[in-house]
Amino acid sequence: MNDKKLSLRNNKKVLFGIFEDGDSALEATQTVFNRGVNIIDCYSPYPIHGMEKAMGLKRSRLPIGAFVCAMTGLSLAIILQAGIMYFDWPMIIGGKPYAGIPSWIPVMFELSILCTAFGIAILFFARSGMIHGKIANEIIDPRQTSDRIVLAMSLDEAGINTDELVKLLSDKGAVEIRQRVNLDNNEFEDNVIK
Amino acid sequence: MSHNITTIRPRLVTKDKSLADVSNEICRPIENKPSTTWKIGFTLAVIFFGLLAFTLALTTLVGIGTWGLNKSVQWGWDITNFVWWIGIGHAGTLISAILLLFRQKWRMSINRSAEAMTIFAVLCAALFPLFHMGRVWVGAYWVFPLPNAFGSLWVNFNSPLLWDVFAVSTYFSVSLVFWYLGLIPDIATIRDRATTKGRKFWYNFFSMGWTGSTRTWNRYEVVSLILAGISTPLVLSVHTIVSFDFATSVVPGWHTTIFPPYFVAGAIFSGFGMVCTLLIIARKVLNYEDYITIGHLEAMAKVLMLTGTLVGLAYITEFFVAAYSGVEYEQYAFLNRATGPYWWAYWSMMTCNLVAPQFFWMKWARTTPWFIFFLSIVVNVGMWFERFVIIVTSLHREYLPSGWALYSPTWVEIGIYLGTFGMFFTFFFLFAKFLPVINMAEIKTILKDSE
Numbered sequence: 001m002n003d004k005k006l007s008l009r010n011n012k013k014v015l016f017g018i019f020e021d022g023d024s025a026l027e028a029t030q031t032v033f034n035r036g037v038n039i040i041d042c043y044s045p046y047p048i049h050g051m052e053k054a055m056g057l058k059r060s061r062l063p064i065g066a067f068v069c070a071m072t073g074l075s076l077a078i079i080l081q082a083g084i085m086y087f088d089w090p091m092i093i094g095g096k097p098y099a100g101i102p103s104w105i106p107v108m109f110e111l112s113i114l115c116t117a118f119g120i121a122i123l124f125f126a127r128s129g130m131i132h133g134k135i136a137n138e139i140i141d142p143r144q145t146s147d148r149i150v151l152a153m154s155l156d157e158a159g160i161n162t163d164e165l166v167k168l169l170s171d172k173g174a175v176e177i178r179q180r181v182n183l184d185n186n187e188f189e190d191n192v193i194k
Numbered sequence: 195m196s197h198n199i200t201t202i203r204p205r206l207v208t209k210d211k212s213l214a215d216v217s218n219e220i221c222r223p224i225e226n227k228p229s230t231t232w233k234i235g236f237t238l239a240v241i242f243f244g245l246l247a248f249t250l251a252l253t254t255l256v257g258i259g260t261w262g263l264n265k266s267v268q269w270g271w272d273i274t275n276f277v278w279w280i281g282i283g284h285a286g287t288l289i290s291a292i293l294l295l296f297r298q299k300w301r302m303s304i305n306r307s308a309e310a311m312t313i314f315a316v317l318c319a320a321l322f323p324l325f326h327m328g329r330v331w332v333g334a335y336w337v338f339p340l341p342n343a344f345g346s347l348w349v350n351f352n353s354p355l356l357w358d359v360f361a362v363s364t365y366f367s368v369s370l371v372f373w374y375l376g377l378i379p380d381i382a383t384i385r386d387r388a389t390t391k392g393r394k395f396w397y398n399f400f401s402m403g404w405t406g407s408t409r410t411w412n413r414y415e416v417v418s419l420i421l422a423g424i425s426t427p428l429v430l431s432v433h434t435i436v437s438f439d440f441a442t443s444v445v446p447g448w449h450t451t452i453f454p455p456y457f458v459a460g461a462i463f464s465g466f467g468m469v470c471t472l473l474i475i476a477r478k479v480l481n482y483e484d485y486i487t488i489g490h491l492e493a494m495a496k497v498l499m500l501t502g503t504l505v506g507l508a509y510i511t512e513f514f515v516a517a518y519s520g521v522e523y524e525q526y527a528f529l530n531r532a533t534g535p536y537w538w539a540y541w542s543m544m545t546c547n548l549v550a551p552q553f554f555w556m557k558w559a560r561t562t563p564w565f566i567f568f569l570s571i572v573v574n575v576g577m578w579f580e581r582f583v584i585i586v587t588s589l590h591r592e593y594l595p596s597g598w599a600l601y602s603p604t605w606v607e608i609g610i611y612l613g614t615f616g617m618f619f620t621f622f623f624l625f626a627k628f629l630p631v632i633n634m635a636e637i638k639t640i641l642k643d644s645e
Contacts, residue, residue, distance in 0.1 A: 020213075021213070021642075022642075023642070041407045041408055041409060042407070042408040043405055043406040043407055043408070044406050044408065044411070045213060045217075045379070045383065045406055045634075045635060045638055046213075046379075046634075046635045046636070046638035046639045047408075047411040047412075047414070047415055047635070047639065048408070048411075049639070051408050051411075052408055052411075052412040055408055057408070057409060057412050059416075060412060060413045060416045062413055062416050062417060062420070063416065063420060066420045070424075080339060081351045084339060084348045084349070084351065085348075085350075085351050085352075088341075088348065089347065089348050091347075093350055093352050094352065096352055100351075100352050103351065103352045104351055106354075106357040106360065106361065106431070106435055106438075107351060107356075107357060107360045109427075109431060110357075110360040110361050110364040110428075110431065111360070111364070113364055113368060113424050113427070113428050113431075114364045114367060114368065116420070116424050117367070117368040117371050117372070117421060117424060117425075118367070118371065120417055120420050120421065121371050121375060121417070121421075124375075124413055124414070124417045125402065127413060128409070128410045128413060128414075129403070130378075130402040130403050130404065130410075131402055131403065132399055132400065132402055133398070133399045133402075134402055134403030135398065135403065136382065136385075136398070136401065136403045136404060136405050137403075137405075138405040138407065139386060139405060142386040142387070143214075143386070144386075144405070144406055145379070145382045145383045145385075145386045145404070145405070145406050146213065146214065146217040146383050146386060146387060147212065147213035147214040147216075147217055
């Protein structure tokens with residue numbers, strides 16, 4: 001997976017460009033992406049529209065998961081209702097047929113929705129590696145969830161030298177630039193460049 | 195990037211807020227000691243919550259005989275309140291899901307609190323049918339499809355009451371998922387600003403390691419869209435199914451095909467009424483007038499006017515169809531609603547729901563907070579009367595005159611109803627203290643004209 005290779009940990013040297021607003025962060029991302037720099041991620045307090053394209057991300061496949069969940073819910077509802085009303089304990093209620101399919105539709109619908117909602121939420125958490133109580137390791141700047149946008153780039157195989165990249169980022173409006181060197185013992189060193 | 199700046203529409207957030215301003219202002223109530231207003235309000239709410247506990251305990255210990263129901267009117271205040279609270283909940287999902295699909299950005303300042311309102315309202319609603327079953331300790335599991343070995347027979351999937359169980363519980367859980375998912379980025383914001391140990395721990399626990407990564411945002415937006423997409427038919431289905439509780443019966447006045455759209459319009463109407471009531475207070479007390487602007491109130495007033503008129507149209511249609519049907523019982527049921535012993539309920543309903551919202555044709559009425567507040571209360575009262583009229587006036591005079599009876603609630607029933615307000619507001623006050631009332635992450639996307 002592309003995601004796995006490009007994490008903050010798996011790169012020796014990482015450069016962070018910190019921005020104050022979404023528009024300049026987006027422009028900077030587009031520019032460095034076009035220059036062939038590997039973008040690890042961009043952390044922002046709100047979804048910046050167009051950022052996923054600028055980073056070259058693909059559309060999520062979660063909708064397929066949602067569809068599978070919906071079908072699971074639907075099948076569950078059919079099995080449940082047919083099992084009870086037709087196979088296990090058939091009873092005549094108000095002269096209706098045992099398999100009164102039209103009156104099963106509301107529950108089929110509700111269970112499809114229920115399974116989709118819970119399924120998609122669980123898939124989303126699993127795919128994003130989110131769980132209750134997890135420590136957020138990738139907080140570069142505590143303000144990245146409030147009013148700063150952090151662009152993280154790998155310097156390992158960048159087709160551009162660091163000084164040029166730093167200059168490019170400051171031109172695009174980065175208010176702070178930091179370099180991180182990952183050490184072997186699972187620790188790292190941050191240096192503020194600008 | 196090219197920016198399309200529109201000058202026609204007023205800005206959704208006024209006074210040129212920066213990203214930091216939004217975080218600071220919306221986190222303020224969470225990060226500071228509660229205000230005196232909050233303390234007074236919360237205490238009052240808890241007192242009423244206590245009343246709920248007392249009256250429900252009485253209902254459980256003494257029995258359903260503490261209520262004023264009789265052999266003809268078996269559904270009274272309880273089901274009226276159930277339908278009323280469920281209806282209130284509908285605005286939350288409407289705002290967060292349907293307005294998201296329509297890309298209505300004014301939803302962003304109000305969706306969080308409206309969703310919270312949904313969840314608390316559904317909780318209040320669920321109490322009524324549960325306790326009406328009499329023996330709560332068995333009623334709590336009788337509604338689930340459990341095998342015959344548990345003492346009762348399998349549930350009956352042909353019954354609209356069972357569909358209601360599925361609809362309401364699905365509605366509650368899906369709303370909760372939607373609400374929580376929307377809260378995660380904001381909880382992370384509070385976590386990263388937290389100064390105390392307790393706050394750091396709890397907000398970290400619930401933020402699920404959120405970092406604001408674009409990869410996650412990318413998926414998050416897809417998930418939000420899917421949840422909105424499924425919540426939209428869900429919210430329509432819930433009140434449709436609630437209306438089936440009545441419409442599939444053969445009681446005159448209930449047995450009508452207009453019920454599903456009529457109930458859904460009424461639900462949105464009453465829900466928006468409650469949103470206005472809550473937010474007009476909240477924007478004043480929490481000082482959020484730059485986020486929940488007059489523009490927002492005006493938009494909600496327009497929704498009130500539209501849905502109020504739709505509901506009014508349904509009342510008139512019902513009357514016409516009864517007259518035109520040629521069925522004596524139907525005709526009498528409607529005549530009895532308007533001129534019978536409960537005429538005051540019928541005409542209160544007509545005045546509050548059809549006439550009152552027409553004031554919103556005037557711009558002044560739509561842009562004056564105190565007036566919208568006043569009318570929102572009127573709307574809530576009117577919608578309560580609508581359910582009372584549908585339920586009680588239909589049941590009290592059915593086919594056989596020998597079965598005719600009048601109904602009035604006992605103090606226990608009134609206590610339960612007032613008590614649910616206590617429960618609702620207790621939860622709402624806690625929500626306003628511990629969670630951001632406005633969705634910070636979404637508001638940040640619309641600060642600039644370029645968005």
